Amino acid sequence: MDTEFLRTLDRQILLGVFVAFVAVGAGAAYFLSSSKKRRGCLDPENFKEFKLVKKQQLSHNVAKFIFELPTSTSVLGLPIGQHISCRGKDAQGEDVIKPYTPTTLDSDIGRFELVIKMYPQGRMSHHFREMRVGDHLAVKGPKGRFKYQPGQVRAYGMLAGGSGITPMFQVARAILENSTDKTKVHLIYANVTYEDILLREELESLTANYPEQFKIFYVLNQILRCGPPPMNKAMAANLEALGYSPEMQFQF
Numbered sequence: 001m002d003t004e005f006l007r008t009l010d011r012q013i014l015l016g017v018f019v020a021f022v023a024v025g026a027g028a029a030y031f032l033s034s035s036k037k038r039r040g041c042l043d044p045e046n047f048k049e050f051k052l053v054k055k056q057q058l059s060h061n062v063a064k065f066i067f068e069l070p071t072s073t074s075v076l077g078l079p080i081g082q083h084i085s086c087r088g089k090d091a092q093g094e095d096v097i098k099p100y101t102p103t104t105l106d107s108d109i110g111r112f113e114l115v116i117k118m119y120p121q122g123r124m125s126h127h128f129r130e131m132r133v134g135d136h137l138a139v140k141g142p143k144g145r146f147k148y149q150p151g152q153v154r155a156y157g158m159l160a161g162g163s164g165i166t167p168m169f170q171v172a173r174a175i176l177e178n179s180t181d182k183t184k185v186h187l188i189y190a191n192v193t194y195e196d197i198l199l200r201e202e203l204e205s206l207t208a209n210y211p212e213q214f215k216i217f218y219v220l221n222q223i224l225r226c227g228p229p230p231m232n233k234a235m236a237a238n239l240e241a242l243g244y245s246p247e248m249q250f251q252f
């Protein structure tokens with residue numbers, strides 16, 4: 001056989017082997033990095049500390065807390081519809097643990113955010129009020145029974161009051177930002193005053209971006225109720241707990 005032909009063939013084989021190695025290496029690196037990314041930073045058994053890098057006051061009693069993850073490509077690793085347990089100290093210095101739902105998803109890398117409403121007498125509220133940039137928050141998770149599968153239902157009806165909006169926002173965002181998920185979301189969100197509406201801009205931007213899929217109904221000031229007695233009783237108690245005094249409710 002012609003030696004020139006053989007040399008060309010050798011070069012082609014070598015080039016082929018080299019390209020194959022590069023492709024396999026790149027594939028392995030991608031797989032390792034994405035599986036590492038998917039692993040997340042939470043531990044269901046032990047509290048882990050996350051550094052507060054920004055605290056943004058949104059109103060007199062609501063603030064957004066931004067926590068840093070170990071690297072700029074880390075994800076929290078919280079399944080949709082689940083929450084975390086946060087540990088802090090109350091005004092007496094006693095440990096307190098409460099559930100919170102981040103408003104960020106795993107598509108938000110390197111950080112996670114909490115929007116917290118702080119009540120004057122609240123034990124964990126005290127901890128968040130006192131937190132300063134550079135402090136660490138002890139977090140454990142994931143927690144929760146709700147498991148979301150894209151497209152598992154035709155539509156979700158959601159009922160939220162005050163800070164109860166955070167799990168709804170998390171689920172709604174995950175549905176709407178997934179272009180293959182056509183689930184509709186109808187949210188009724190109750191607050192005492194307009195100023196109390198949490199995540200208002202974020203919710204408005206979801207309604208603007210997904211007008212066919214996401215509908216939100218705000219309820220303010222006065223509630224008109226009608227239903228069977230057990231339902232009326234339960235609604236009255238729940239609404240009062242949300243801050244609607246009996247004068248703000250009317251029962252037909």
Ligand SMILES: Cc1cc2nc3c(=O)[nH]c(=O)nc-3n(C[C@H](O)[C@H](O)[C@H](O)COP(=O)(O)OP(=O)(O)OC[C@H]3O[C@@H](n4cnc5c(N)ncnc54)[C@H](O)[C@@H]3O)c2cc1C
Pocket residue numbers: 083096098099100101102114115116117118119120121122123124125126162163164166167241242243
């Ligand atoms: C799954 C889940 C996710 C949650 N996610 C968030 C979140 O992302 N952001 C957030 O701010 N909260 C969230 N919460 C509520 C949170 O867990 C605490 O209940 C809240 O922060 C109050 O805790 P605290 O220790 O400060 O108050 P506590 O010491 O338990 O209560 C003290 C007083 O504060 C007032 N108070 C407490 N809670 C309420 C309330 N809901 N409405 C009106 N008055 C109240 C009452 O006067 C009460 O007597 C979530 C709750 C659940 C179950």
